[in-house]
Amino acid sequence: MIKIHLKDDRFEADVRAMVQAFYPKTLLYVVKDKTCLEEQKLKVTEPVDFTLDVDTALDDKNELKRNLYRDLSLRTGKKLPWGTLTGIRPTKIPMKLINEGISDDEILRHLSEKYLVRRDKAELSVNIAHAEHEILGQVGKDTYSLYIHIPFCRTRCAYCSFTSFPVKAYEDMMIPYVEAVIKELTYIADKKGRKPATIYIGGGTPTALSKDALRKLINKVAELFYHDNLLEWTVEAGRPDSIDEEKLHILKSAGVSRISINPQTMNQATLDIIGRNHSVDDIYHAYDMAVNAGFTNINTDLIMGLPNEGISEVKHTLSCIERLEPANLTVHSLARKHNADMTINDRAYEDYALNDTEEMMAASMETAKKLNLKPYYLYRQRAMSGNQENIGFAKSGYEGYYNILIMEEYHSIISAGAGAITKIVDVPGHLNKRIENVKDVNDYIKRIDEMIERKEGI
Ligand code: SF4
Incomplete structure (x- = not known):
């Protein structure tokens, strides 16, 4: 355990994120001056490896983070690929500077000097910022996107932190749930009076809905929101065992x-460990069915750093993906979320190795290159394996608009469904207001009128 001593509350989240990035598997314990006495009362059973005194008296957050970075780098001998960038989208800074007309060379220097970002990552973020900039240029400013949340899954994946409800226990709720969503959608359609630029149905696994429920929902969405200039309509069909x-x-x-048809890995042993409950053959079969149904824009998600996976397992997965030739490939670094089964029941997973993902991310980039897929969006989360990133790659003209629109907070996202969050953006890049729906499916159905009322006045 590492004890972090802070004088006050300021910068606590940044300090925690930075220390955890250097010591991903170590428990952190923050003590502030005002809570020192209370500390004596707490029963801290873990031995303390060392105490880190952080001087939060510095007003310049970036200077504080650079000092802390250098200290931790000296202690560990490690360097972080993204330097001191924690809690901020890596493209946010280059995007802002591109908009101000700053040259790429200057942006790269800025990322290196102010945030200690490694050269290859700085170049990646600048290239992606340019790609995002170009894509956003195709979307009118006075537009919005529609998001619909379907919180059902066949089984729960070990790394998942989303709210999702098991299909078996909720079979009888599917039609009432879809009816409630349709009520909310009808209100949105009436109120907005104009059609969205993109539609995204996510979850959960939307295709885990029964056929009748899926048909009812999809036909209504088409009736209310489809138009000839719709830039994109995505449906996550994430789990291959959810489609036919x-x-x-x-x-x-x-x-x-x-x-999206998301393998995460093409190794059966890993699929079993992470509780996906389907086979590698199911993935091939689902993908073939989607191609035969006429889908040309299929995204495949992969996760680097899954339990017991090293570079050879990842290379096997990547060679399978090369055979599928998807138009979109999204590569995630495993993030340890506090409400995922892997964290809650960590003892059940302690025999599995969790390997660094740096080499795996590099191998994924090679595969993307071979498939002629270019990186077009990028984000990072807390507690990501190897302090890496998530990258979306796509064939030219197949980029996922919605991913960028929501990431860059370019326009409002009006959302329906349990746990869905409406995000109001008046000026691109500035989130103005969030309106959340209740997460529980039963609650959502019962309180649908209240969910609708919450949207009044936006
Ligand atoms: S399919 Fe997706 S939403 Fe469902 S449990 Fe797995 S990770 Fe979570």
Whole structure:
């Protein structure tokens, strides 16, 4: 355990994130001057490796982070690829500077000097900022996107931190849930009076809905929101065991333009460890069905750093992906979320190795290059394996608009469904207001009128 001594509350989140990035597996314990006495009362059973005194008297957060970075780098002999950048989108800074007309060379120097970002990561973020900039240029400013949340999954994946409800226990709730969502969507359609630029149906696994429920929802969305200039309509069909020919036909005939079929890994042993409950063959079969149904824009998600996976397992997965040739590939570094089964029941996973993802991310980039997929969006989360990043790659013209629109807070996202969050953006890049729906499915159905009322006045 590392004890972190802070004088006050300022910069606590930044300090925690930075220390955890250098010591990903070590428990942190923060003590502030005012809580020192209370500390005596707490039963801290773990031995303290060392105490870190952080001088929060510095007003310049970046200077404080640079000092802390250098201290931790000396202690560990490590350097972080993204330097002191924690809690901020890596493209945010280059994006802002590109908009101000600053040259790429100057942006790279700024990222290196002010945030200690490694050269290759700085170049990646600048290249992606340019790609995002170009894509956003195609979306009118006075637009919005529609998001619909379907919080059902067949089983729970070990790394998942989303709220999702098991299909088996909620089978009877699917039609009432979809009816409540449709009520909210009808209100949105009436109120907005104009169609969205993009539609995204996510979850959970939207295709885990029963056929009847899926058909009802998709046909209504098409009736209310489809138009000829819709830039994109994505439906996450994440789990290959959630789709069949009929469900794919429902999506395709309604106008869905992009789906996700997410292997995460193509190693059966790992699929079993992470509780996916389906086979590698199911992934190939689902992918073939989607191609045969006419989908040309298919995204495949992969996770680097899954339990017991090293570079050879990842290379195997990547060679399978090369055979599939998806138009979109999204590569995540495993993030340890506090409410994921892997964290809650960590003892059940302690025999599995969790390897650094740096080499794995590099191998993914090679595969993306071979497939002619270019990086177009990038984000980082807390507690990411190897302090790496998540990158979306796409064939030219197949980039996922919604991903960028929400990441860059470019326009408002009006959302429906349990746990869905509406984000109001008046000026691109500035989130003005968040309106949250209740997360529980039963609650959502019962309180649908209240969910609608919450949207009044936006
Ligand atoms: S399919 Fe996605 S949402 Fe469902 S449990 Fe797995 S990670 Fe979570």
